[in-house]
Amino acid sequence: MKPNPSHFQNDPTEAKMSIFLFFILAVAIATPKKPDLKNIQDYGFSATLYKELGKDCHNFVISPLLVETAFAALYLGSSGKTAEEIRTVFHLPPKTGIEHKYKTLIPQLTNPGYTLNIANRVSLAQKYKFVPTWETQIKNIFEVCADLLDMTNKNAAAEKVNKWFRDKTNNKIDKMVSADALTSETALLLLSSLYFQGNWDQQFSVSSTRKQTFYNHGKQQVSVDMMSASARSVNYGKSDLLNAQFLEIPLEKRHASMVVVLPDQLDGIYQLETKISEILNFRDFCPGTVNIWLPKFRMDSTFNIDKILQQLGVKDAFDETKAQFSGTVSCADCHSPYIGKVTQKTYLQINERGVEAAAGQVVHVRVPLSGGRKQFKADHPFLFYIKIKEVVVFIGRVSAF
CATH class of the missing domain: 2.30.39.10 (Alpha-1-antitrypsin, domain 1)
Incomplete structure (x- = not known):
């Protein structure tokens, strides 16, 4: 399923910022071993996301975990109705519980017997600045690496992002973003990758x-x-x-x-x-x-899931007039950023050796x-x-x- 990408129009009367979320996956496999983790992740979002994708796809694979963690990071920098919609759709705890949930969850996903690499990165356009509190939180909780991206050279910026994905996914995801997707409104790219490889027992x-x-x-x-x-x-x-x-x-x-x-x-x-x-x-x-x-078999899936998330109830975050993300990034002449695009690519291979x-x-x-x-x-x-x-x-x- 490849829904049409979102389009952004410039408004000459005011400066705008948009947030692009890109996820890349190379993942697989798991097992219920310790019930003490059962309440760490609610299955509600996984179930609703599956139902929405299933309406338009025959074969597909997606990572609810990667979508959830990205929005959990944005949730910390949101407020008002925007924050409430994200919390409800993703079944998140109050902001005071985010650190405990994810600092407990992420380390316990790494065990002997398989390779699992989770990497998060925020690339910020040079004219913007992080809100210090949010920058500290996402680095501490989600181990996010942050860097500046020169949007005046869109080709070089896109290649920098795509190289990061190639490095993090053993070259399984080659091109995650095109130069055309980077506009003058792009304030930051929230990048998440998850690579998994394991052999059958x-x-x-x-x-x-x-x-x-x-x-x-x-x-x-x-x-x-x-x-x-x-x-x-x-x-x-x-x-x-x-x-x-x-x-x-x-x-x-x-x-x-x-x-x-x-x-x-x-x-x-x-x-x-x-x-x-x-x-x-x-x-x-x-x-x-x-x-x-x-x-x-091998499977490649590409999803622009903006509309799906809006159908599930994350609405204000995508509306440039209503989004409340002022706790994430800022600039001198800008309003609060809004989410411009959410894209996830996945790659899966099943063979005699494993996944x-x-x-x-x-x-x-x-x-x-x-x-x-x-x-x-x-x-x-x-x-x-x-x-x-x-x-x-x-x-x-x-x-x-």
Whole structure:
């Protein structure tokens, strides 16, 4: 899904500032291990974001965590109705609780067995200045690096931003922003990157990968590269209420995993998605040996999610006449900045070795074998989410190849 980018018009009567938010992902995998983290991230925003994207996309992957943390940082510099809308939509605590939440959350996402790099950066146009309190807060809580960006040379400024993303994502995201996207109104770019790479706890054998059938949209048969393995000690679950099966595939050291949710019916994905909150809270897993069939695939997603966030209730932040972000940056002849654009790019690769980049997974469950072993074959549309402990890092859907 690639919605039309936002357009900004200059008003000659007053100086304006706009904030661009760019997210880049190369992420994946996680697992619920320690319930003490359960209340750190509310699943409400993940569920509502998934529902909105699902209306217009077939295949997609997105990181609710990256969107949330960026807005949490802006929340600290906001006030009035702008602050209240952000707090409500993202299920954030009062400002006094932001530091505890994120300084507790972020360090616990790093564990042995996978590579997870989260980087945040604020690039400020040279004619603007940080509000000292906000600058201190975002550096302390979110470990944000800050620098100045020369907007008089838009090509050089864009390349500086894009190089930062390439460096932080192992060259998986090449071009995040174009020179044309940087206007005279651009006050700051809030950049967030998240790179994830991990190997399966039990890797698939390349020699076992075969061409098999996948039902695009639950109907059309196509041939895909299907990995297969008999995996021990993986978590399997079945819900008659949701009419779906769940499989949690761990990565090395088992601190992270991918949960794949497969509807019982070939075309049951859209009915299943109406209960996304219940899906994210499903915990009725049992460990055992499962025969798994999982497609190999790569996925690239690009989203301009301005309109989606406004539909969810973040409205004033995008309105140059109503936004209240005076606690972030300032200049001599400027009004409060407003958010001009929110863009997220994701990259995901699933293969026999493991997962690299920005979330994604395929799985399918069948009737248990008589000997008690489960069959999980991802041969029709499914959804997935990647969790580290109890934190949803990525969420997405695979409908067709």
